[in-house]
Amino acid sequence: MRTLKWYAMTILAICILAGRGLYADFRAGVYTPTGPETIHQILPATASTDATYDAGQYPIYYPELAAGDGKDDVENNCELCHSPRYITMQPVMSAQAWSDEVNKMRKTFGASIPDDTAQKIIQYLGSHYTPETRKR
Amino acid sequence: MKSGLVPSSKKTSRRNFIRTGMLAAAAAPALAAWPTNAPQPAEQPPPNQQPAPEFTGPGANPYWTSPGQFATYPQKAPLILLTDRPVQLETPRHYFLSTVTPNDAFFVRWHLQTIPNAVDLKEWRLHVEGNVERTLALSFPELVTRFKTVSIAAVNQCSGNSRSRLQPRVAGGQWGNGAMGNAAWTGVRLREILDAAGVKSGSVQVQFEGLDRGLGPRGLGSNRFMKSLELTDPVIDVCVVAVAMNDEPLPMLNGFPARLIVPGYFATYWLKSLSSIRILDMPDDNFWMKQAYRIPDTPRGNTTPEDMKSGKVVTIPITKMPVRSFLISPDGSSKIPAGFPLRLRGIAFSGYGGVKKVEVSTDDAANWTDAQLGPDAGAYSFRTWSLNWTPKTAGRYLIAVRATDTKGNVQPDEGVWNPGGYLWNKIEHQEIVVGEAS
Numbered sequence: 001m002r003t004l005k006w007y008a009m010t011i012l013a014i015c016i017l018a019g020r021g022l023y024a025d026f027r028a029g030v031y032t033p034t035g036p037e038t039i040h041q042i043l044p045a046t047a048s049t050d051a052t053y054d055a056g057q058y059p060i061y062y063p064e065l066a067a068g069d070g071k072d073d074v075e076n077n078c079e080l081c082h083s084p085r086y087i088t089m090q091p092v093m094s095a096q097a098w099s100d101e102v103n104k105m106r107k108t109f110g111a112s113i114p115d116d117t118a119q120k121i122i123q124y125l126g127s128h129y130t131p132e133t134r135k136r
Numbered sequence: 137m138k139s140g141l142v143p144s145s146k147k148t149s150r151r152n153f154i155r156t157g158m159l160a161a162a163a164a165p166a167l168a169a170w171p172t173n174a175p176q177p178a179e180q181p182p183p184n185q186q187p188a189p190e191f192t193g194p195g196a197n198p199y200w201t202s203p204g205q206f207a208t209y210p211q212k213a214p215l216i217l218l219t220d221r222p223v224q225l226e227t228p229r230h231y232f233l234s235t236v237t238p239n240d241a242f243f244v245r246w247h248l249q250t251i252p253n254a255v256d257l258k259e260w261r262l263h264v265e266g267n268v269e270r271t272l273a274l275s276f277p278e279l280v281t282r283f284k285t286v287s288i289a290a291v292n293q294c295s296g297n298s299r300s301r302l303q304p305r306v307a308g309g310q311w312g313n314g315a316m317g318n319a320a321w322t323g324v325r326l327r328e329i330l331d332a333a334g335v336k337s338g339s340v341q342v343q344f345e346g347l348d349r350g351l352g353p354r355g356l357g358s359n360r361f362m363k364s365l366e367l368t369d370p371v372i373d374v375c376v377v378a379v380a381m382n383d384e385p386l387p388m389l390n391g392f393p394a395r396l397i398v399p400g401y402f403a404t405y406w407l408k409s410l411s412s413i414r415i416l417d418m419p420d421d422n423f424w425m426k427q428a429y430r431i432p433d434t435p436r437g438n439t440t441p442e443d444m445k446s447g448k449v450v451t452i453p454i455t456k457m458p459v460r461s462f463l464i465s466p467d468g469s470s471k472i473p474a475g476f477p478l479r480l481r482g483i484a485f486s487g488y489g490g491v492k493k494v495e496v497s498t499d500d501a502a503n504w505t506d507a508q509l510g511p512d513a514g515a516y517s518f519r520t521w522s523l524n525w526t527p528k529t530a531g532r533y534l535i536a537v538r539a540t541d542t543k544g545n546v547q548p549d550e551g552v553w554n555p556g557g558y559l560w561n562k563i564e565h566q567e568i569v570v571g572e573a574s
Contacts, residue, residue, distance in 0.1 A: 032185060042208050054254035055210040055388035061220045063190075081249060081351045081358060083221035089204070091193025091305040101307055108427070109358035131194045 063088040066135065070124025077113045077121065078105070087125065092134045095126030192310070197300030200229050200467065201312035211387040213240045218309050222246035222348075223389060226314040232464045232483050235289070235510070235518040237317030239381050244389045245294050245315065245403070247361045247424075248350035252409050255347070255393055262329075262377070262394060266343070266415035269334025276393055280379060282332070283324035288376055288399060289517035291318045291485045295402040295429055295454050299557035304441065306557040313462060313564075318485070318518035321397045323378035329413065330372075339367055341416040344396050347409040357423030363405050364420035365398070371455075374399045374516075377410060399516035400456050400487035402558075404429045429454050430556065437559040438552045457487030458561040459547055461494050461521070461539035468566050473573040477526045480507070483518040486541030490515035493540040496523045500534035501549060501563065507537075515542070527570040535566045 045056045063085050065071055074084065093101075099122045105111040106118060113121070127133055188203035197203065207217035209225065218224035225244040231237055257276045264272040274282070294315035296308055309315070330342065343364040352358020365372060376397040378386070386392040391408025398405040404424075420426075430451035431437035432444075436458070439449050461484035472478060484491040490512070495504040510520030527533055538547045549563045 037187075037205070039206050039208055039214050042210065045210065051258040052254055052256045053385075053388070053392060055252075055392075057253060058209060058223060058251075058389075059207070059220065061205075061207055061217055083219055085217075085219040085221075088190060089202075089218050089310055090307055091191060091197075091300065091310060093193070093305070093307065097307065108356070108423070110353040110356045111358075112353075134191065136190060 061085070064136070066128035068124060068128055070120040070127075073117050073120045074124060077111065077117060081105075081109070081111065087129065090129065092129060092131040095122075095130055098122060098125035098129060101125075192300060193305050196303055196305075197310065197312060199312055201226050201314045202300060202310050203312075209244070209389060211240060212244070212389065213238070215241065215243070216312075216314065218311070222249045222251060224309050225389075226311055227317060228314060229464060229467055231317075232314075232462060232518070233481060233520075235318055235483065235513055235520055236382060237319060237518075239319070239384055239387050239390065242292075242317040242319065242381075242387070242390055243294065243315045245309065246348055246389075246408070248348045248358070250349040250351065252347045252388060252392070255388075255409065257393060260393060260411070262410060262413065264329060264333040264413045264415075267336045267339045267417045268415050269336060272329070272333050274329075276379070279324060279377065279394065283328040285322065286325055286376055287320055287322040288374070288397065289318060289320050289513045290397055290399040291316060291457065291487075291516060291518055292397075292403045292406055293317075293457050293485075295404050295558045296556065298560035301551060301560055301562070302553055302557050303551065304553075306555055308557050315403075318483075319381045320383065321376055321378035321395075322380040322383070323376045323394065323397070325373075326375035326377055326396070326413075327373050329377060330415075333413075333415070335367065335415050336417075338417050339415045340418065341366055341420050342372070343412075343414040343416055343420050344405070344407040344410060345412040345414070346391065346407045347411050357428060360422070361407075361424055362420065362422050363407060363429075364416065364425055365405060367415075371398055371401060400489070402429075402454055402457055402487075404454065425453060428556070429558075431558050432554050436548065436552050437554050439554050441553070441555075444555055454556075454558055455487075457485070458559055459486035459488065459491065459539050459541040459545045460484065460561045461491075461537045461547065462564055463496075463535055463537050463566045466568055468568055471569045471571045472527060474527060474530050474570050475573050476570075477524065478568075480523045480525055480535065481520065482522075482537060483520055484537075484539035485516075485518050486539070486543075486545065487516075488541050488543045488545055490542045491519045491539050492542045492544075494519075494521040495538050495540075496521075496525075497536040497538075498525055498527070498533055500565065501536040501538075504538070527568070530570050530572040533568045533570060535568055536563050538563045 102122050201216050206214040208214050216226040223244050223246050227241050227243045231241045261273040297311050297315040298313050300310040341364040345362045350358045377394050378397045379394050394410045396407045396410050431454045432439040433450045433452045443449050462482045464482045484494045494507040496507050497504050507521040507523040540546045547563050551562045552559050
């Protein structure tokens with residue numbers, strides 16, 4: 001009986017040692033409920049056999065602009081020619097650099113933004129999109 | 137819950153536990169970390185699931201591509217979104233393992249917001265006009281059948297590729313390295329089209345325009361996008377009006393139904409949805425030639441913000457792409473076990489006529505080894521390179537890659553600065569983390 005007990009214990013010990021040798025230390029089965037956003041697949045458009053080649057509409061991915069005075073002016077002026085992603089994509093820039101950009105839009109590209117509105121837009125960008133002020 | 141992932145229930149968790157229970161029992165130390173309950177919703181994603189930031193600066197963008205979100209577009213795989221109107225999309229790094237960049241992964245960059253969604257080929261014509269003997273209005277079948285079909289592999293790279301590396305940062309599309317691609321472009325020679333129209337003497341430039349339009353006032357760069365080449369430029373003889381990209385029609389976002397290919401030159405000249413070829417008897421003074429896409433007339437197009445402000449810097453239109461090379465795999469996202477036989481792989485190209493040599497350093501540019509070059513697909517194509525390397529011990533290795541083109545130009549190990557954020561071709565450095573293997 002004692003021999004059998006020793007025998008069983010030895011087998012068990014061998015199993016544990018062999019197991020540890022075979023299966024290296026690992027971590028598994030850990031999931032998190034807060035992963036990155038998923039991206040939907042887009043179905044191909046149904047094509048007609050006529051001479052029109054149609055890719056369909058292009059999606060708008062509207063960014064979240066910082067809340068604050070002047071946001072409306074950005075939405076009502078800058079967004080005529082381009083998406084506000086042209087603002088959120090930029091690196092953080094000095095208030096002076098933002099002022100230069102707004103003036104480039106007016107003088108070089110002909111954006112018809114009145115002086116007082118342009119000042120509000122410059123103030124807004126300089127208040128939310130500089131190295132010191134940008135949050136997201 | 138914003139996430140598309142559903143938290144696993146206790147039941148699922150328990151089932152998993154039972155299924156792998158035997159394994160866990162054998163691996164006793166793992167047991168301590170074993171989850172016995174469903175994961176609790178976390179306030180913040182764990183470190184390996186943090187989304188990349190939406191912006192970088194004021195330092196250089198440290199990521200290979202721009203760090204923003206992926207987005208889906210018609211005829212496109214998920215690409216990195218820079219802007220949605222006009223559309224600017226960047227190609228993720230792994231697509232550059234091959235010399236052929238797939239059409240659905242090819243980067244997208246438009247200047248004006250009113251871009252084609254659909255084109256009716258019954259109506260579409262390629263107009264050849266201006267200072268010519270006879271104006272042409274070529275239909276799609278005429279364009280394809282009237283001239284000899286040619287095909288060329290050529291790199292299309294945005295002038296502002298890698299703009300986010302500049303210090304100090306400059307405004308504009310904040311591309312990482314993915315505003316480039318290589319494709320087999322099939323179509324007809326520009327020269328044959330010009331000859332068919334008959335360029336009159338006294339002509340100086342040829343101007344190109346596509347179907348895109350902007351909402352700005354007439355006569356300004358915000359209204360129309362046009363680019364011109366000198367008629368004496370030898371590049372005219374290798375230009376192709378392409379109707380196919382990698383043997384498929386061009387995706388709408390890459391310029392269906394026809395696009396100008398200017399081998400060796402930056403993409404600014406590669407007009408998409410091409411509709412007009414105009415022979416000019418005066419140099420083009422439109423915004424996109426006279427003010428935009430210009431580089432300092434200095435070595436490597438390099439200058440400083442101070443010199444620009446002084447007003448002494450003379451600028452010229454950007455043209456050829458300087459030599460560049462990239463490590464594509466491994467990309468640094470995975471830790472490599474010591475002793476693992478790696479194969480470093482990447483691409484190289486030059487707008488000055490092909491790549492002669494690619495060298496790789498595994499000790500941060502101290503010692504260099506020649507890499508093996510892949511098949512030569514022509515002077516204007518990406519060329520693949522590879523080098524076998526087995527890191528013997530654990531550590532942080534800095535890999536550097538440098539290419540030399542057939543004209544003898546070597547990539548510099550210093551950056552460039554100019555107000556447009558153009559011509560970046562500094563040697564790329566990539567950290568590879570090698571862990572202990574026993």
